[in-house]
Amino acid sequence: MKIVSVINYKGGVGKTTLTANLSGELALRGYRVLMIDLDPQASLTFSFIRPDEWEKNLAPNKTIKNWFRPSKKDKKLKFEELIFAPDTVKQLLVNKGELHLVSSHLELINVDLELATSLSGANLKQSKQNFLKVHTTLFKGIEQLKDKYDIVLIDCPPNFNIVTKNAIVASDYILIPAKPDYLSTLGIDYLIRSLKELVSDFNDYCQVDEDDEIKQINPEIIGVIFTMVQFYGGKPISAIRPYISQTKKLNIPVFKSYIRENKTLFADAPQYGVPVVLTDKYRTDIVDEINEFITEFEKKVL
Protein backbone atom coordinates (compact mmCIF):
# COMPACT_ATOMS: atom_id res chain seq x y z
CA MET A 1 0.00 0.00 0.00
CA LYS A 2 1.54 3.29 -1.15
CA ILE A 3 0.71 6.51 0.68
CA VAL A 4 0.95 9.82 -1.17
CA SER A 5 0.35 13.33 0.19
CA VAL A 6 -0.81 15.95 -2.29
CA ILE A 7 0.35 19.28 -0.90
CA ASN A 8 1.24 22.87 -1.63
CA TYR A 9 1.28 25.80 0.79
CA LYS A 10 -0.32 27.93 -1.82
CA GLY A 11 -4.07 27.58 -2.15
CA GLY A 12 -5.90 27.62 -5.46
CA VAL A 13 -3.37 25.56 -7.40
CA GLY A 14 -5.85 22.83 -8.38
CA LYS A 15 -4.78 20.44 -5.63
CA THR A 16 -8.22 18.98 -5.00
CA THR A 17 -9.10 18.72 -8.69
CA LEU A 18 -5.84 16.86 -9.20
CA THR A 19 -6.45 14.50 -6.26
CA ALA A 20 -10.01 13.72 -7.38
CA ASN A 21 -9.01 13.03 -10.98
CA LEU A 22 -5.89 11.07 -10.08
CA SER A 23 -7.90 8.93 -7.66
CA GLY A 24 -10.77 8.44 -10.13
CA GLU A 25 -8.54 7.38 -13.00
CA LEU A 26 -6.46 5.02 -10.84
CA ALA A 27 -9.69 3.36 -9.68
CA LEU A 28 -10.79 3.11 -13.32
CA ARG A 29 -7.49 1.38 -14.06
CA GLY A 30 -8.34 -1.23 -11.44
CA TYR A 31 -6.57 0.05 -8.33
CA ARG A 32 -8.15 0.10 -4.89
CA VAL A 33 -7.91 3.78 -3.96
CA LEU A 34 -8.59 5.52 -0.66
CA MET A 35 -8.73 9.32 -0.53
CA ILE A 36 -8.32 11.13 2.78
CA ASP A 37 -9.47 14.75 2.91
CA LEU A 38 -7.45 16.67 5.51
CA ASP A 39 -8.45 20.14 4.36
CA PRO A 40 -11.01 21.80 6.68
CA GLN A 41 -12.51 23.45 3.60
CA ALA A 42 -13.57 19.87 2.70
CA SER A 43 -13.32 20.57 -1.04
CA LEU A 44 -12.42 16.96 -1.89
CA THR A 45 -15.27 15.71 0.29
CA PHE A 46 -17.76 18.02 -1.42
CA SER A 47 -16.47 16.85 -4.79
CA PHE A 48 -18.04 13.47 -4.04
CA ILE A 49 -20.95 14.18 -1.68
CA ARG A 50 -23.34 17.11 -1.40
CA PRO A 51 -22.82 19.25 1.73
CA ASP A 52 -26.37 18.57 2.95
CA GLU A 53 -25.90 14.80 2.63
CA TRP A 54 -22.50 15.07 4.31
CA GLU A 55 -24.00 17.00 7.23
CA LYS A 56 -26.73 14.41 7.69
CA ASN A 57 -24.79 11.17 7.13
CA LEU A 58 -21.11 11.78 7.83
CA ALA A 59 -20.51 14.94 9.87
CA PRO A 60 -21.80 13.60 13.22
CA ASN A 61 -19.44 10.63 13.55
CA LYS A 62 -17.78 9.61 10.29
CA THR A 63 -15.10 12.16 9.39
CA ILE A 64 -11.35 12.48 9.92
CA LYS A 65 -12.10 14.80 12.85
CA ASN A 66 -13.32 11.76 14.81
CA TRP A 67 -9.89 10.19 14.39
CA PHE A 68 -7.91 13.22 15.54
CA ARG A 69 -10.33 14.22 18.30
CA PRO A 70 -12.26 11.13 19.33
CA SER A 71 -15.25 11.53 21.59
CA LYS A 72 -15.78 9.12 24.50
CA LYS A 73 -17.88 6.95 22.20
CA ASP A 74 -15.08 6.98 19.58
CA LYS A 75 -12.38 5.66 21.90
CA LYS A 76 -12.50 2.20 20.30
CA LEU A 77 -13.03 3.59 16.82
CA LYS A 78 -11.42 1.70 13.97
CA PHE A 79 -10.08 3.78 11.09
CA GLU A 80 -12.03 1.78 8.49
CA GLU A 81 -15.29 2.85 10.16
CA LEU A 82 -14.64 6.35 8.79
CA ILE A 83 -14.45 5.19 5.18
CA PHE A 84 -17.38 5.61 2.79
CA ALA A 85 -17.87 4.73 -0.88
CA PRO A 86 -19.31 7.69 -2.83
CA ASP A 87 -22.47 6.66 -4.72
CA THR A 88 -21.72 9.09 -7.53
CA VAL A 89 -18.80 7.01 -8.84
CA LYS A 90 -19.91 3.48 -7.91
CA GLN A 91 -21.73 2.84 -11.19
CA LEU A 92 -18.79 4.05 -13.24
CA LEU A 93 -16.41 1.66 -11.52
CA VAL A 94 -18.32 -1.61 -11.83
CA ASN A 95 -15.76 -4.40 -12.46
CA LYS A 96 -12.96 -1.84 -12.02
CA GLY A 97 -11.12 -0.79 -8.86
CA GLU A 98 -12.45 0.92 -5.74
CA LEU A 99 -12.72 4.59 -4.88
CA HIS A 100 -13.34 5.33 -1.21
CA LEU A 101 -13.06 8.45 0.90
CA VAL A 102 -12.48 9.52 4.48
CA SER A 103 -14.24 12.86 4.56
CA SER A 104 -13.05 16.03 6.19
CA HIS A 105 -14.88 18.23 8.66
CA LEU A 106 -15.22 22.01 8.67
CA GLU A 107 -14.23 21.97 12.36
CA LEU A 108 -10.91 20.29 11.59
CA ILE A 109 -9.41 23.77 11.71
CA ASN A 110 -9.92 23.77 15.51
CA VAL A 111 -8.37 20.33 15.90
CA ASP A 112 -4.94 21.70 15.04
CA LEU A 113 -5.06 24.03 18.03
CA GLU A 114 -6.09 21.23 20.35
CA LEU A 115 -3.34 18.94 19.05
CA ALA A 116 -0.82 21.72 19.65
CA THR A 117 -1.75 21.81 23.33
CA SER A 118 -0.93 18.08 23.58
CA LEU A 119 2.66 18.66 22.54
CA SER A 120 4.04 20.09 25.75
CA GLY A 121 5.66 17.80 28.32
CA ALA A 122 7.20 17.99 31.80
CA ASN A 123 10.69 17.40 30.42
CA LEU A 124 12.46 17.17 27.08
CA LYS A 125 11.98 13.42 26.77
CA GLN A 126 8.26 13.67 27.45
CA SER A 127 7.91 16.54 24.98
CA LYS A 128 9.59 14.46 22.32
CA GLN A 129 7.37 11.47 23.11
CA ASN A 130 4.31 13.69 22.88
CA PHE A 131 5.58 15.04 19.56
CA LEU A 132 5.85 11.51 18.18
CA LYS A 133 2.44 10.49 19.55
CA VAL A 134 0.66 13.52 18.11
CA HIS A 135 2.39 13.35 14.74
CA THR A 136 1.76 9.63 14.19
CA THR A 137 -2.00 9.78 14.82
CA LEU A 138 -2.91 9.46 11.14
CA PHE A 139 -0.12 6.96 10.44
CA LYS A 140 -1.54 4.64 13.09
CA GLY A 141 -5.00 4.85 11.49
CA ILE A 142 -3.75 4.08 8.00
CA GLU A 143 -1.59 1.28 9.39
CA GLN A 144 -4.78 -0.48 10.56
CA LEU A 145 -5.88 -0.82 6.94
CA LYS A 146 -2.85 -3.01 6.16
CA ASP A 147 -3.13 -3.83 2.44
CA LYS A 148 -6.83 -3.14 1.98
CA TYR A 149 -5.92 -0.51 -0.61
CA ASP A 150 -3.25 -0.23 -3.32
CA ILE A 151 -2.85 3.48 -2.76
CA VAL A 152 -3.92 6.14 -0.26
CA LEU A 153 -4.03 9.74 -1.52
CA ILE A 154 -4.13 12.45 1.14
CA ASP A 155 -5.43 15.88 0.12
CA CYS A 156 -3.59 18.26 2.47
CA PRO A 157 -4.65 21.76 3.51
CA PRO A 158 -2.57 24.71 2.25
CA ASN A 159 -0.56 25.05 5.47
CA PHE A 160 2.01 23.12 7.47
CA ASN A 161 0.13 22.64 10.72
CA ILE A 162 0.04 19.46 12.81
CA VAL A 163 -2.66 17.76 10.75
CA THR A 164 -0.63 18.35 7.58
CA LYS A 165 2.52 17.09 9.31
CA ASN A 166 0.60 13.93 10.20
CA ALA A 167 0.04 13.36 6.48
CA ILE A 168 3.75 13.83 5.70
CA VAL A 169 4.79 11.45 8.48
CA ALA A 170 2.42 8.79 7.12
CA SER A 171 3.51 9.23 3.50
CA ASP A 172 5.89 7.39 1.21
CA TYR A 173 5.65 10.12 -1.43
CA ILE A 174 4.88 13.81 -1.76
CA LEU A 175 3.15 15.13 -4.88
CA ILE A 176 3.33 18.90 -5.38
CA PRO A 177 0.80 20.55 -7.66
CA ALA A 178 1.89 24.08 -8.57
CA LYS A 179 0.91 26.86 -10.92
CA PRO A 180 3.81 28.01 -13.09
CA ASP A 181 4.11 31.55 -11.75
CA TYR A 182 6.54 33.48 -9.56
CA LEU A 183 4.83 33.12 -6.16
CA SER A 184 3.75 29.52 -6.69
CA THR A 185 7.27 28.41 -7.55
CA LEU A 186 8.53 30.17 -4.40
CA GLY A 187 5.89 28.10 -2.58
CA ILE A 188 7.64 24.93 -3.74
CA ASP A 189 10.82 26.10 -1.99
CA TYR A 190 8.92 26.90 1.25
CA LEU A 191 7.44 23.44 1.17
CA ILE A 192 10.76 21.68 0.61
CA ARG A 193 12.29 23.61 3.50
CA SER A 194 9.44 22.64 5.83
CA LEU A 195 9.60 19.02 4.72
CA LYS A 196 13.31 18.83 5.47
CA GLU A 197 12.79 20.35 8.93
CA LEU A 198 9.96 17.98 9.79
CA VAL A 199 11.84 14.88 8.62
CA SER A 200 14.93 15.96 10.54
CA ASP A 201 13.00 16.68 13.79
CA PHE A 202 10.93 13.52 13.57
CA ASN A 203 13.90 11.23 12.92
CA ASP A 204 15.83 12.92 15.70
CA TYR A 205 12.96 12.43 18.16
CA CYS A 206 12.53 8.79 17.09
CA GLN A 207 15.83 7.98 18.74
CA VAL A 208 14.57 9.22 22.11
CA ASP A 209 11.90 6.62 22.52
CA GLU A 210 13.68 3.28 22.60
CA ASP A 211 10.67 1.33 23.91
CA ASP A 212 8.28 2.38 21.20
CA GLU A 213 9.11 1.14 17.73
CA ILE A 214 8.52 4.22 15.64
CA LYS A 215 10.35 4.02 12.35
CA GLN A 216 12.25 6.92 10.84
CA ILE A 217 10.54 8.65 7.93
CA ASN A 218 11.84 9.52 4.49
CA PRO A 219 9.01 10.73 2.24
CA GLU A 220 10.22 11.17 -1.30
CA ILE A 221 9.22 14.16 -3.41
CA ILE A 222 7.80 12.32 -6.39
CA GLY A 223 7.54 15.54 -8.35
CA VAL A 224 5.94 18.84 -9.17
CA ILE A 225 2.98 18.70 -11.53
CA PHE A 226 2.27 22.05 -13.14
CA THR A 227 -1.44 22.82 -13.11
CA MET A 228 -3.72 25.43 -14.67
CA VAL A 229 -1.30 25.71 -17.56
CA GLN A 230 -2.34 27.97 -20.40
CA PHE A 231 -1.36 26.82 -23.86
CA TYR A 232 -0.75 28.60 -27.12
CA GLY A 233 0.39 26.91 -30.30
CA GLY A 234 0.59 23.52 -28.59
CA LYS A 235 2.92 24.55 -25.76
CA PRO A 236 2.69 26.50 -22.49
CA ILE A 237 2.50 30.26 -23.10
CA SER A 238 5.81 32.12 -23.06
CA ALA A 239 5.06 34.00 -19.81
CA ILE A 240 5.03 30.76 -17.79
CA ARG A 241 7.70 28.71 -19.55
CA PRO A 242 10.60 30.27 -17.56
CA TYR A 243 9.06 29.14 -14.25
CA ILE A 244 8.74 25.58 -15.51
CA SER A 245 12.33 25.46 -16.77
CA GLN A 246 13.69 27.13 -13.61
CA THR A 247 12.01 24.53 -11.40
CA LYS A 248 13.61 21.77 -13.48
CA LYS A 249 17.02 23.44 -13.19
CA LEU A 250 16.74 23.39 -9.37
CA ASN A 251 16.90 19.60 -9.50
CA ILE A 252 13.34 19.32 -8.25
CA PRO A 253 11.67 16.40 -10.05
CA VAL A 254 9.03 17.73 -12.44
CA PHE A 255 6.40 15.71 -14.29
CA LYS A 256 6.62 15.97 -18.08
CA SER A 257 2.85 16.27 -18.37
CA TYR A 258 0.81 19.37 -17.51
CA ILE A 259 -2.73 19.89 -16.28
CA ARG A 260 -4.35 22.45 -18.55
CA GLU A 261 -6.38 25.47 -17.40
CA ASN A 262 -10.00 24.87 -18.34
CA LYS A 263 -12.63 26.56 -16.24
CA THR A 264 -15.47 25.32 -18.47
CA LEU A 265 -14.57 21.75 -17.72
CA PHE A 266 -13.24 21.84 -14.16
CA ALA A 267 -15.37 24.58 -12.56
CA ASP A 268 -18.59 22.64 -12.07
CA ALA A 269 -17.43 19.00 -12.16
CA PRO A 270 -17.28 18.72 -8.33
CA GLN A 271 -20.91 19.85 -8.11
CA TYR A 272 -21.98 16.63 -9.83
CA GLY A 273 -19.78 14.38 -7.73
CA VAL A 274 -17.76 12.84 -10.54
CA PRO A 275 -14.20 13.76 -11.60
CA VAL A 276 -13.70 14.90 -15.19
CA VAL A 277 -11.67 11.80 -16.10
CA LEU A 278 -14.64 9.57 -15.34
CA THR A 279 -17.26 11.54 -17.21
CA ASP A 280 -16.12 13.86 -19.95
CA LYS A 281 -16.14 12.05 -23.24
CA TYR A 282 -16.38 15.25 -25.28
CA ARG A 283 -13.08 16.79 -24.33
CA THR A 284 -10.89 13.77 -24.95
CA ASP A 285 -7.89 16.04 -25.57
CA ILE A 286 -7.99 17.31 -21.98
CA VAL A 287 -8.79 13.92 -20.48
CA ASP A 288 -5.90 12.46 -22.51
CA GLU A 289 -3.54 15.03 -20.98
CA ILE A 290 -4.67 14.13 -17.46
CA ASN A 291 -4.20 10.46 -18.32
CA GLU A 292 -0.66 11.13 -19.57
CA PHE A 293 0.17 12.55 -16.14
CA ILE A 294 -1.48 9.61 -14.39
CA THR A 295 0.51 7.13 -16.47
CA GLU A 296 3.71 8.95 -15.43
CA PHE A 297 2.53 8.87 -11.81
CA GLU A 298 1.64 5.17 -12.04
CA LYS A 299 5.12 4.31 -13.33
CA LYS A 300 6.79 6.20 -10.50
CA VAL A 301 4.63 5.03 -7.61
CA LEU A 302 2.71 1.83 -8.33
Place this chain on the structure above:
Amino acid sequence: MGKNTNIYLIQFDKLTSFLKGLNDIEIANLESGNFEIKMELVSKKDYLKNSPSRVLSYDEFAAQQIIDELNNFNNREEGLKFLLTKCSSRIDLESIARRMDIPFQKKDTIDKLKEKIIESSIGFRLRSQAIQGGNTKDNK
Protein backbone atom coordinates in the same frame (compact mmCIF):
# COMPACT_ATOMS: atom_id res chain seq x y z
CA MET B 1 -2.68 33.96 -64.27
CA GLY B 2 -1.96 30.23 -64.45
CA LYS B 3 1.04 30.61 -62.19
CA ASN B 4 -0.89 32.81 -59.76
CA THR B 5 -3.78 30.33 -59.55
CA ASN B 6 -1.30 27.59 -58.74
CA ILE B 7 0.34 29.53 -55.92
CA TYR B 8 -3.10 30.42 -54.53
CA LEU B 9 -4.07 26.76 -54.47
CA ILE B 10 -0.81 25.76 -52.77
CA GLN B 11 -1.30 28.42 -50.10
CA PHE B 12 -4.95 27.48 -49.62
CA ASP B 13 -3.87 23.87 -49.11
CA LYS B 14 -1.42 25.01 -46.42
CA LEU B 15 -4.12 27.07 -44.74
CA THR B 16 -6.54 24.13 -44.84
CA SER B 17 -4.07 21.73 -43.25
CA PHE B 18 -3.23 24.37 -40.62
CA LEU B 19 -6.93 24.75 -39.77
CA LYS B 20 -7.40 20.97 -39.64
CA GLY B 21 -4.54 20.74 -37.15
CA LEU B 22 -6.13 23.15 -34.66
CA ASN B 23 -7.25 21.57 -31.41
CA ASP B 24 -10.63 22.22 -29.77
CA ILE B 25 -9.28 24.95 -27.52
CA GLU B 26 -7.68 26.83 -30.38
CA ILE B 27 -10.94 26.59 -32.35
CA ALA B 28 -12.88 27.81 -29.31
CA ASN B 29 -10.44 30.72 -29.06
CA LEU B 30 -11.07 31.63 -32.69
CA GLU B 31 -14.82 31.39 -32.20
CA SER B 32 -14.64 33.67 -29.17
CA GLY B 33 -13.33 36.46 -31.39
CA ASN B 34 -10.42 37.15 -29.01
CA PHE B 35 -7.95 35.35 -31.26
CA GLU B 36 -7.25 35.54 -34.95
CA ILE B 37 -4.94 33.88 -37.42
CA LYS B 38 -2.00 36.01 -38.47
CA MET B 39 -0.37 35.39 -41.83
CA GLU B 40 2.73 37.13 -43.04
CA LEU B 41 5.23 36.79 -45.81
CA VAL B 42 8.65 35.80 -44.42
CA SER B 43 11.89 34.82 -46.09
CA LYS B 44 12.74 31.12 -46.01
CA LYS B 45 16.06 32.07 -44.45
CA ASP B 46 14.30 33.56 -41.39
CA TYR B 47 11.94 30.62 -41.19
CA LEU B 48 14.78 28.08 -41.15
CA LYS B 49 16.60 30.15 -38.54
CA ASN B 50 13.75 29.53 -36.09
CA SER B 51 13.16 25.87 -36.87
CA PRO B 52 14.43 23.22 -34.46
CA SER B 53 17.17 20.62 -35.14
CA ARG B 54 19.57 22.87 -36.93
CA VAL B 55 23.19 23.79 -36.48
CA LEU B 56 23.72 26.85 -34.29
CA SER B 57 24.90 29.98 -36.06
CA TYR B 58 28.01 31.73 -34.79
CA ASP B 59 25.89 34.33 -32.96
CA GLU B 60 23.75 31.66 -31.30
CA PHE B 61 26.82 29.71 -30.31
CA ALA B 62 28.27 32.85 -28.71
CA ALA B 63 24.96 33.53 -26.92
CA GLN B 64 24.87 29.98 -25.58
CA GLN B 65 28.42 30.34 -24.26
CA ILE B 66 27.41 33.50 -22.37
CA ILE B 67 24.35 31.72 -20.94
CA ASP B 68 26.48 28.76 -19.84
CA GLU B 69 28.86 31.15 -18.07
CA LEU B 70 26.00 33.03 -16.36
CA ASN B 71 24.59 29.75 -15.08
CA ASN B 72 27.77 29.29 -13.05
CA PHE B 73 27.57 32.64 -11.20
CA ASN B 74 26.22 32.79 -7.65
CA ASN B 75 26.04 36.55 -7.44
CA ARG B 76 23.75 38.84 -9.45
CA GLU B 77 26.17 41.79 -9.53
CA GLU B 78 29.11 39.73 -10.77
CA GLY B 79 26.88 38.11 -13.36
CA LEU B 80 25.71 41.51 -14.55
CA LYS B 81 29.30 42.75 -14.84
CA PHE B 82 30.17 39.69 -16.91
CA LEU B 83 27.10 40.18 -19.10
CA LEU B 84 28.09 43.80 -19.77
CA THR B 85 31.60 42.80 -20.82
CA LYS B 86 30.16 40.37 -23.34
CA CYS B 87 27.25 42.30 -24.77
CA SER B 88 25.58 45.63 -24.35
CA SER B 89 23.54 46.20 -27.47
CA ARG B 90 19.82 45.56 -27.50
CA ILE B 91 20.22 43.05 -30.34
CA ASP B 92 22.72 40.96 -28.36
CA LEU B 93 20.56 41.00 -25.23
CA GLU B 94 17.45 40.05 -27.18
CA SER B 95 19.39 37.23 -28.78
CA ILE B 96 20.34 35.87 -25.35
CA ALA B 97 16.81 36.34 -23.99
CA ARG B 98 15.37 34.53 -27.00
CA ARG B 99 17.82 31.67 -26.59
CA MET B 100 16.87 31.41 -22.87
CA ASP B 101 13.18 31.38 -23.79
CA ILE B 102 12.57 34.53 -21.73
CA PRO B 103 9.50 36.46 -22.83
CA PHE B 104 10.23 40.12 -23.65
CA GLN B 105 8.54 42.96 -25.44
CA LYS B 106 9.85 45.57 -27.82
CA LYS B 107 8.99 48.24 -25.23
CA ASP B 108 11.26 46.59 -22.62
CA THR B 109 14.25 48.81 -21.85
CA ILE B 110 17.82 47.52 -22.09
CA ASP B 111 18.02 47.52 -18.28
CA LYS B 112 14.84 45.47 -18.09
CA LEU B 113 16.28 42.95 -20.56
CA LYS B 114 19.48 42.65 -18.49
CA GLU B 115 17.42 42.13 -15.33
CA LYS B 116 15.35 39.41 -16.97
CA ILE B 117 18.48 37.59 -18.17
CA ILE B 118 20.16 37.80 -14.75
CA GLU B 119 17.02 36.67 -12.90
CA SER B 120 16.52 33.74 -15.25
CA SER B 121 20.14 32.57 -15.03
CA ILE B 122 21.21 33.48 -11.47
CA GLY B 123 18.35 35.08 -9.50
CA PHE B 124 16.04 32.08 -9.45
CA ARG B 125 18.75 29.91 -7.87
CA LEU B 126 19.52 32.52 -5.20
CA ARG B 127 15.81 32.90 -4.34
CA SER B 128 15.43 29.15 -4.00
CA GLN B 129 18.55 28.79 -1.84
CA ALA B 130 17.43 31.65 0.41
CA ILE B 131 14.04 30.10 1.04
CA GLN B 132 15.19 26.51 1.32
CA GLY B 133 18.04 27.61 3.57
CA GLY B 134 20.84 25.78 1.78
CA ASN B 135 21.95 23.98 -1.31
CA THR B 136 19.10 22.96 -3.60
CA LYS B 137 20.96 20.15 -5.30
CA ASP B 138 19.87 17.37 -2.95
CA ASN B 139 16.15 17.29 -3.53
CA LYS B 140 16.05 14.11 -5.58
